[in-house]
Amino acid sequence: MKKIATGNKAVAEAVKQVQPAVVAAYPITPQTEIVEQIAEFVSTGELKSRYIPVESEHSAMAACIGASITGIRTFTATSSHGLLYMHEMTNWAAGARLPIVMANVNRSIGPGWNIWAEHTDAMQERDTGWLQVYVSTVQEAYDATLMAFRIAEHNDVLLPVMVNLDGFSLSHIMQPLDTIEIGDFIPPMYLPHAIDPKNPAGYGGLTGPDQHFKFRWDIERSMRDSVKIIDETEKDFAGRFGRKYGFTEDYQCDDADVVVVSMGTLGKEAEVAIDLLRKEGVRAGSMRLRWFRPFPKLNLKGKEVVVIDRDYSFGFGGVLAKSIQAQHKMNVFSVIAGLGGQEVTYDDIADFIRKRRIGEEFWFGVNDHV
Amino acid sequence: MISPQELKTIAEIPKEEYVLKCTSACAGCSDSLAIRYVLKAAGSDTVLVVPACCTSVIQGTYPNTAFNIPVYNIAFGAAAACASGMSNAFRAAGKKTNIIVYAGDGGTLDIGIQAMSGAFERGTDFLYICYDNEAYGNTGMQRSGATPMGARTTTTPTGKIDAKKDIDAIIAAHNPPYMATAAAAYPQDLFKKVQKALTFRGPSFIHVLAPCPPGWRFSTEKTVEMGKLAVKSGMWILYEREFGKLSINPQSKAAMKRPIPLEEYLAPQGRFKGIDPKALETLKQHLAKNIKKLSAEEAEE
Numbered sequence A: 001m002k003k004i005a006t007g008n009k010a011v012a013e014a015v016k017q018v019q020p021a022v023v024a025a026y027p028i029t030p031q032t033e034i035v036e037q038i039a040e041f042v043s044t045g046e047l048k049s050r051y052i053p054v055e056s057e058h059s060a061m062a063a064c065i066g067a068s069i070t071g072i073r074t075f076t077a078t079s080s081h082g083l084l085y086m087h088e089m090t091n092w093a094a095g096a097r098l099p100i101v102m103a104n105v106n107r108s109i110g111p112g113w114n115i116w117a118e119h120t121d122a123m124q125e126r127d128t129g130w131l132q133v134y135v136s137t138v139q140e141a142y143d144a145t146l147m148a149f150r151i152a153e154h155n156d157v158l159l160p161v162m163v164n165l166d167g168f169s170l171s172h173i174m175q176p177l178d179t180i181e182i183g184d185f186i187p188p189m190y191l192p193h194a195i196d197p198k199n200p201a202g203y204g205g206l207t208g209p210d211q212h213f214k215f216r217w218d219i220e221r222s223m224r225d226s227v228k229i230i231d232e233t234e235k236d237f238a239g240r241f242g243r244k245y246g247f248t249e250d251y252q253c254d255d256a257d258v259v260v261v262s263m264g265t266l267g268k269e270a271e272v273a274i275d276l277l278r279k280e281g282v283r284a285g286s287m288r289l290r291w292f293r294p295f296p297k298l299n300l301k302g303k304e305v306v307v308i309d310r311d312y313s314f315g316f317g318g319v320l321a322k323s324i325q326a327q328h329k330m331n332v333f334s335v336i337a338g339l340g341g342q343e344v345t346y347d348d349i350a351d352f353i354r355k356r357r358i359g360e361e362f363w364f365g366v367n368d369h370v
Numbered sequence B: 001m002i003s004p005q006e007l008k009t010i011a012e013i014p015k016e017e018y019v020l021k022c023t024s025a026c027a028g029c030s031d032s033l034a035i036r037y038v039l040k041a042a043g044s045d046t047v048l049v050v051p052a053c054c055t056s057v058i059q060g061t062y063p064n065t066a067f068n069i070p071v072y073n074i075a076f077g078a079a080a081a082c083a084s085g086m087s088n089a090f091r092a093a094g095k096k097t098n099i100i101v102y103a104g105d106g107g108t109l110d111i112g113i114q115a116m117s118g119a120f121e122r123g124t125d126f127l128y129i130c131y132d133n134e135a136y137g138n139t140g141m142q143r144s145g146a147t148p149m150g151a152r153t154t155t156t157p158t159g160k161i162d163a164k165k166d167i168d169a170i171i172a173a174h175n176p177p178y179m180a181t182a183a184a185a186y187p188q189d190l191f192k193k194v195q196k197a198l199t200f201r202g203p204s205f206i207h208v209l210a211p212c213p214p215g216w217r218f219s220t221e222k223t224v225e226m227g228k229l230a231v232k233s234g235m236w237i238l239y240e241r242e243f244g245k246l247s248i249n250p251q252s253k254a255a256m257k258r259p260i261p262l263e264e265y266l267a268p269q270g271r272f273k274g275i276d277p278k279a280l281e282t283l284k285q286h287l288a289k290n291i292k293k294l295s296a297e298e299a300e301e
Helices: A006-019 A032-044 A056-070 A082-084 A086-097 A138-153 A209-241 A264-278 A319-330 A346-355 B030-042 B054-057 B079-092 B103-108 B113-121 B165-170 B189-198 B220-234 B248-257 B262-266 B275-299
Strands: A001-004 A022-024 A050-052 A074-078 A101-106 A131-134 A161-167 A173-180 A248-250 A258-262 A283-290 A289-295 A306-308 A335-336 A361-363 B044-049 B070-074 B098-104 B128-133 B178-182 B204-209 B239-240 B245-248
Touching: A001 A006, A001 A138, A006 A032, A006 A101, A006 A138, A006 A161, A006 A173, A022 A056, A022 B079, A032 A050, A032 A074, A050 B079, A056 A074, A056 A086, A056 B079, A056 B113, A082 A101, A082 A209, A082 B054, A086 A209, A101 A138, A101 B262, A131 A138, A131 A209, A138 A161, A138 A173, A138 A209, A138 A264, A209 B165, A248 A264, A258 A264, A258 A319, A258 A346, A264 A283, A264 A346, A283 B128, A283 B178, A283 B189, A306 A319, A306 A346, B030 B044, B030 B054, B030 B098, B030 B128, B030 B189, B030 B220, B044 B079, B054 B098, B079 B098, B079 B113, B098 B103, B103 B113, B103 B128, B113 B128, B113 B165, B128 B189, B165 B178, B165 B204, B178 B189, B178 B220, B178 B245, B220 B248, B245 B275, B248 B275, B262 B275
Parallel strands: A022 A050, A022 A074, A074 A101, A101 A161, A131 A161, A258 A283, A258 A306, A306 A335, A335 A361, B044 B070, B044 B098, B098 B128, B128 B204, B178 B204
Antiparallel strands: A001 A173, A131 A289, A248 A283, B178 B239, B239 B245
């Protein structure tokens, strides 16, 4: 069904379609609209979930963990400080192998209080064992949330999935949304280690070094296996519903001499910049990274690469730039832009590409010129 | 399950064991004594949610467990929230499985209090049991909000200067349908209270005194005796509140009228050795005040 919706509403619509048995959530700007919409769906009976209005994000994730281990589907949503507050529990969710799905509306971290888009919140979760996908449109927020459940619950994965959408620049903007009936696209959830009084077992108790080490490897093995499951799921989705997704969204990359790599809404802005540059005769392309965990192998051979990071790892660099440098053993032009919701236009992105200085790092709006 | 009213002697307590031999508990551990009766009372259709505490340790090491019911271990501050998710999930699936949080005093009075308060306020259908050994026992006896004034712990080497937090008053302020105090030294009473608590829909709370031989520094054969001295001195009062109506146990009623001198309870415990006389005096004042308060509350009704 075609409608107009915000990114937040699109996520809630997807949750309604999937019908998790338990939703536990706490409000935080700019995510609040998701939980409000879910509470509304629950109150009208459109969503037959138990909605637990917890007293904190730490408890939101703990409640999802407690619910998920019984073998049922769960969902939560958060942002920024909320995500950081649940950090202990996000680790627990992955370690406990629970296919919890969470929407994270990317927002910067205080102080000072800043409610606008930045990816540093989710980046700080990158080593927890969560799969992470970053979306760029309202439709993609919807589609990625649907697919997240199937990927998380696949028995070769059994890891939680975080769907990231940019605060305000996606969470609060309106775009067309085509909602679908998923039918049997997502099979019923089966959790092999579900808690059951008829089959008593201990969960998460004392674990010695050798066993602990094996559990860690098991997470990594599933993370690697998830590559195939993500691919399968996205292909099946495209086959059934006609919308294609992949680990990256490539725009005019094939013949490009220079490629700009980014995530989230900036990736859509970058496509407009590419159109501008192509008119100028610059053979440029855009690669929008969708899946950040598992981190995909990127096809950047023979290209000059400009990376836009809407995040920063202090004392190290832009996380995306450094990841690409490490993976491809190549120098890139690392642009730090859009922190705290800083406006970055397609003209700005075109300028980053035109005036690239491979091997250097540039803070947009702070360093005096490109 | 036998109904709580029917139990007349300890011999009638079910023979089924859910805490098996070979726990890794310390000798004389009243945590393991209490949980044995809690689980006998709850029966096999029970899931235990355990935050970081001594009970995380006494289960044993993976892949072994000494508990014959499912135990979900969770991070320190998260037990009540985890249990509220679990309770909602089981109820959504139409299952009546008992959800019991079994948490220490640190995980209840300190780091877990926010999650617990939230779960009680939301009317979560579960039983929360706090077994109280009055310090962080698992990490080697550091002070907690439950440590009584004057007690020495590894972080209060000269005795705690602050009073014990009144968690029962905090719980009472949430108006749960059922709340009680109990002690590992009175297993029959504990058994009855657990069974009763599980008959209520919504949150219930039992606060169990759990004397700790290495932590309190008394000899291991005195665990039960310490619990009884706590009750006889009036330091620990056994009662229950059903929809706010207080009923004090007969043992405690007798003790409240004619308590034994507090020193008889404190003297066998190394943690109170050389207690500052001012702290002792304050402890006695608190004790008298608490007796007066509870007597007045019961008389009112």
